[in-house]
Amino acid sequence: MKKFKEWLRDWDEGTFDFTIDTAAAGNEESTVSESFEKTALTDLENREFRLFSRAFPITAVILASVMIVFLLSAVMRLPAFGSPHTPPAESVTIQRYIENGLSETGAINIVAGVILDYRAFDTLGESHVLFAAAAAVFILMASARRRPESPRDQAILRDDPILRNTTKVLVPIILLFGLYVIFNGHLGPGGGFSGGSIIGGGLIMYEMSYGPTRLQRVLNLKTYKITVLVSLLFYSIAKCYSFFCGANSLHTIFGPGTPGRIFSAGLILPLNMVVGIVVSCTLYGFYALFMREQI
Amino acid sequence: MSNILRMILSSILLFSGILVIWVSVFGVFRFRFVMNRMQSAAMIDTLGLFLILTGLMVVSGELSVILKLVLILLFQWVGSPIASHMVGRLEVSVDPDLREHVVFERHEEDT
Numbered sequence: 001m002k003k004f005k006e007w008l009r010d011w012d013e014g015t016f017d018f019t020i021d022t023a024a025a026g027n028e029e030s031t032v033s034e035s036f037e038k039t040a041l042t043d044l045e046n047r048e049f050r051l052f053s054r055a056f057p058i059t060a061v062i063l064a065s066v067m068i069v070f071l072l073s074a075v076m077r078l079p080a081f082g083s084p085h086t087p088p089a090e091s092v093t094i095q096r097y098i099e100n101g102l103s104e105t106g107a108i109n110i111v112a113g114v115i116l117d118y119r120a121f122d123t124l125g126e127s128h129v130l131f132a133a134a135a136a137v138f139i140l141m142a143s144a145r146r147r148p149e150s151p152r153d154q155a156i157l158r159d160d161p162i163l164r165n166t167t168k169v170l171v172p173i174i175l176l177f178g179l180y181v182i183f184n185g186h187l188g189p190g191g192g193f194s195g196g197s198i199i200g201g202g203l204i205m206y207e208m209s210y211g212p213t214r215l216q217r218v219l220n221l222k223t224y225k226i227t228v229l230v231s232l233l234f235y236s237i238a239k240c241y242s243f244f245c246g247a248n249s250l251h252t253i254f255g256p257g258t259p260g261r262i263f264s265a266g267l268i269l270p271l272n273m274v275v276g277i278v279v280s281c282t283l284y285g286f287y288a289l290f291m292r293e294q295i
Numbered sequence: 296m297s298n299i300l301r302m303i304l305s306s307i308l309l310f311s312g313i314l315v316i317w318v319s320v321f322g323v324f325r326f327r328f329v330m331n332r333m334q335s336a337a338m339i340d341t342l343g344l345f346l347i348l349t350g351l352m353v354v355s356g357e358l359s360v361i362l363k364l365v366l367i368l369l370f371q372w373v374g375s376p377i378a379s380h381m382v383g384r385l386e387v388s389v390d391p392d393l394r395e396h397v398v399f400e401r402h403e404e405d406t
């Protein structure tokens with residue numbers, strides 16, 4: 001594999017050949033210069049292209065102005081902030097959420113109380129949709145054979161001290177912030193979906209700069225399957241238990257607790273953690289499957 | 296008096312930030328070579344963001360908001376130039392016509 005500096009030196013001396021070192025990539029001989037060959041356009045194609053390049057900006061501006069007018073007129077019709085006559089404020093359900101949400105669920109963040117307590121089955125369905133999407137992508141994209149990393153990707157993107165050192169500093173902060181958002185879900189803005197996306201982004205950034213082998217020690221296909229399945233099973237069982245107890249007015253072991261503490265609000269904190277695990281694993285799994293067809 | 300001064304200062308900062316971002320967006324679409332476009336786009340995330348966030352800091356004046364904005368600024372200043380660096384590096388690695396646009400300067404330790 002040629003290092004970046006060697007590429008640059010060859011370039012300087014004029015001995016740079018665009019044939020990629022394909023020792024690791026098998027017998028496929030591919031050249032970069034092929035893709036840069038100027039294809040000769042026929043006259044008709046040329047005229048069509050010119051017509052397109054003239055018509056495209058005009059159409060884009062017209063469409064954008066129409067969209068802007070529509071959206072701004074919709075914004076003008078919105079009720080004022082804090083107005084008592086908004087449609088949600090006059091609905092009985094929302095009023096109940098706002099008035100009894102804190103005492104019934106124990107979550108200071110009412111949104112977390114609604115999506116993970118009153119309407120937890122919706123969130124359960126969303127997590128399962130994510131899992132089903134990941135499974136579908138896995139069925140379509142995953143290949144059993146181990147494809148070696150192409151040396152071009154390695155030479156261009158991976159072996160970069162600037163990127164690696166920045167990643168070393170940034171990724172722990174990103175992961176910590178994601179954990180904070182998850183664990184703060186019932187106390188303030190945050191929750192499983194947003195925190196899980198942040199953690200997934202951090203994992204993707206780490207994989208981009210260091211390659212998959214380091215991350216695969218922690219997160220390979222087996223751990224991916226086990227964590228996601230255990231998370232979804234825990235979610236289903238816990239919510240079945242709590243809905244069963246709630247419907248039959250039984251005493252549950254997950255009370256609302258003291259609002260404001262981190263271990264309060266009953267099931268909301270564990271459910272946030274579970275949703276965060278599913279979301280981060282799904283995001284990273286999508287990235288890995290589309291990049292190199294395996295996790 | 297101090298309020299009026301603050302509003303003037305913040306509006307100067309915000310409008311210069313908007314100007315920088317406008318010029319950069321113009322450059323991204325106007326330039327033809329990747330490196331020029333990359334440099335122009337990087338201006339948005341560094342100078343434009345700095346001016347806008349400083350203006351917002353002057354507007355709010357609360358310590359907690361200022362600290363959060365400083366954190367955002369630091370994060371962007373660390374992260375965004377890396378993206379520009381990767382774009383430039385990819386261009387250097389794969390473009391065969393690079394020498395028509397760029398003059399290489401060699402340093403001693405590189406050779």
